[in-house]
Amino acid sequence: xxxxxxxxxxxxxxxxxxxxxxxxxxxxxxxxxxxxxxxxxxxxxxxxxxxxxxxxxxxxxxxxxxxxxxxxxxxxxxxxxxxxxxxxxxxxxxxxxxxxxxxxxxxxxxxxxxxxxxxxxxxxxxxxxxxxxxxxxxxxxxxxxxxxxxxxxxxxxxxxxxxxxxxxxxxxxxxxxxxxxxxxxxxxxxxxxxxxxxxxxxxxxxxxxxxxxxxxxxxxxxxxxxxxxxxxxxxxxxxxxxxxxxxxxxxxxxxxxxxxxxxxxxxxxxxxxxxxxxxxxxxxxxx
Amino acid sequence: xxxxxxxxxxxxxxxxxxxxxxxxxxxxxxxxxxxxxxxxxxxxxxxxxxxxxxxxxxxxxxxxxxxxxxxxxxxxxxxxxxxxxxxxxxxxxxxxxxxxxxxxxxxxxxxxxxxxxxxxxxxxxxxxxxxxxxxxxxxxxxxxxxxxxxxxxxxxxxxxxxxxxxxxxxxxxxxxxxxxxxxxxxxxxxxxxxxxxxxxxxxxxxxxxxxxxxxxxxxxxxxxxxxxxxxxxxxxxxxxxxxxxxxxxxxxxxxxxxxxxxxx
Numbered sequence: 001x002x003x004x005x006x007x008x009x010x011x012x013x014x015x016x017x018x019x020x021x022x023x024x025x026x027x028x029x030x031x032x033x034x035x036x037x038x039x040x041x042x043x044x045x046x047x048x049x050x051x052x053x054x055x056x057x058x059x060x061x062x063x064x065x066x067x068x069x070x071x072x073x074x075x076x077x078x079x080x081x082x083x084x085x086x087x088x089x090x091x092x093x094x095x096x097x098x099x100x101x102x103x104x105x106x107x108x109x110x111x112x113x114x115x116x117x118x119x120x121x122x123x124x125x126x127x128x129x130x131x132x133x134x135x136x137x138x139x140x141x142x143x144x145x146x147x148x149x150x151x152x153x154x155x156x157x158x159x160x161x162x163x164x165x166x167x168x169x170x171x172x173x174x175x176x177x178x179x180x181x182x183x184x185x186x187x188x189x190x191x192x193x194x195x196x197x198x199x200x201x202x203x204x205x206x207x208x209x210x211x212x213x214x215x216x217x218x219x220x221x222x223x224x225x226x227x228x229x230x231x232x233x234x235x236x237x238x239x240x241x242x243x244x245x246x247x248x249x250x251x252x253x254x255x256x257x258x259x260x261x262x263x264x265x266x267x268x269x270x271x272x273x274x275x276x277x278x279x280x281x282x283x284x285x286x287x
Numbered sequence: 288x289x290x291x292x293x294x295x296x297x298x299x300x301x302x303x304x305x306x307x308x309x310x311x312x313x314x315x316x317x318x319x320x321x322x323x324x325x326x327x328x329x330x331x332x333x334x335x336x337x338x339x340x341x342x343x344x345x346x347x348x349x350x351x352x353x354x355x356x357x358x359x360x361x362x363x364x365x366x367x368x369x370x371x372x373x374x375x376x377x378x379x380x381x382x383x384x385x386x387x388x389x390x391x392x393x394x395x396x397x398x399x400x401x402x403x404x405x406x407x408x409x410x411x412x413x414x415x416x417x418x419x420x421x422x423x424x425x426x427x428x429x430x431x432x433x434x435x436x437x438x439x440x441x442x443x444x445x446x447x448x449x450x451x452x453x454x455x456x457x458x459x460x461x462x463x464x465x466x467x468x469x470x471x472x473x474x475x476x477x478x479x480x481x482x483x484x485x486x487x488x489x490x491x492x493x494x495x496x497x498x499x500x501x502x503x504x505x506x507x508x509x510x511x512x513x514x515x516x517x518x519x520x521x522x523x524x525x526x527x528x529x530x531x532x533x534x535x536x537x538x539x540x541x542x543x544x545x546x547x548x549x550x551x
Contacts, residue, residue, distance in 0.1 A: 086450050089454060090472055101468055
């Protein structure tokens with residue numbers, strides 16, 4: 001159970017996150033939606049303490065996360081694996097080393113200086129890559145991969161951290177629909193198979209609806225909605241995105257990541273207004 | 288606005304000319320003496336006895352060769368030590384990497400002190416402390432190299448893409464691990480490039496440092512100038528020119544090869 005109570009973060013006089021309180025039970029997949037600048041990214045970075053909160057508390061299974069220091073703080077960061085919009089891989093290192101970085105918290109400083117990892121860790125890394133269809137690319141430089149592949153490398157790195165929570169900050173915002181689906185499917189699989197809590201910032205409503213048990217809407221640093229996907233009505237959406245009075249201004253399909261005319265697990269078929277696949281062919285999706 | 292800058296610049300230039308005693312007439316009058324000097328240092332080479340003349344020109348060649356090797360080795364050792372210090376200090380001296388302002392301030396000032404004092408002054412101090420000989424030269428050039436390269440390295444470090452370091456921090460890496468995995472691979476090619484450039488500069492410096500007794504060819508140049516062994520001066524200049532030019536060429540080659548390398 002992750003308990004966030006009255007969490008706040010100020011940058012100068014601007015409150016990026018204000019008075020956020022959430023209780024996230026283990027194994028939940030939570031989607032956080034809101035306009036850019038609503039404080040979604042800041043909230044995630046507060047959770048793994050990449051940013052220091054200005055006030056409030058974070059508790060995880062009895063530990064006061066905001067009080068952690070030194071080694072314990074680093075261990076907590078390793079426990080909350082983070083996935084970034086821009087992947088944040090080390091471009092000049094090969095894919096395997098990038099994945100092994102997920103083990104870095106459990107390595108001593110000296111042995112990691114010479115990039116020494118155990119046989120077991122290497123096996124773990126290869127297995128994780130294989131599960132994401134990337135075993136063949138293991139020895140390639142990270143920046144030779146496509147965006148979708150790089151994001152899956154980042155997921156493999158996250159898996160090697162053997163995390164308790166996965167924090168995903170707009171994981172599909174720089175990906176094309178097909179790769180976006182693969183990445184979201186991978187996150188869902190991790191959530192279902194390993195029971196790891198996933199907290200995911202999303203900018204597309206339909207992705208949030210189809211993948212998340214629970215949706216949290218943020219506006220100007222505050223939580224303005226917290227509920228199941230079905231409760232996310234047009235009125236609520238307007239409240240989150242602040243477009244009162246303009247009826248058709250929030251079109252879910254504008255930012256849709258769903259592939260057109262292709263029913264997906266838990267997704268509705270393509271709606272009117274979606275564009276055809278640029279290649280004009282059906283794409284097989286690996287689940 | 289532009290006019291004000293122009294006026295200020297002109298005034299500064301004027302003051303500099305006066306204080307620097309910059310006098311075109313004196314330069315013009317001195318030119319014949321420059322010619323005289325060049326004629327004096329040139330050896331007499333005759334086609335009929337070329338081998339003998341060359342041998343006479345480079346008479347103390349064995350001594351010079353030994354000193355030349357010493358010069359290059361001083362530069363090499365000084366570069367190695369200087370690079371070690373510069374590399375280790377450059378990361379805590381980078382604004383984007385060191386969150387602790389105190390350590391940042393300390394490392395930056397340390398590098399500043401190391402590079403603001405000229406090598407020749409360091410050499411004088413070290414000769415006074417550790418006696419005449421190449422070791423004083425090595426230390427002097429090493430300290431200066433550390434300061435100069437540390438500054439350049441830290442500027443390279445400050446221009447990196449911060450996405451990878453954020454990824455490392457989020458994975459629970461400590462500061463050293465973050466630098467090793469996210470920063471070093473990005474900056475190493477540039478560091479190597481600056482290092483090779485510095486080695487060339489250090490060869491030049493180590494051929495002068497002998498002036499104050501810190502080893503290398505410099506002591507011979509000083510002897511030649513003060514005892515007016517004119518042809519020795521040209522011979523020594525030639526030796527240094529050839530050495531520096533060939534090191535230049537070799538370093539250039541290595542540098543280009545290194546920039547293409549990956550996965551460090």
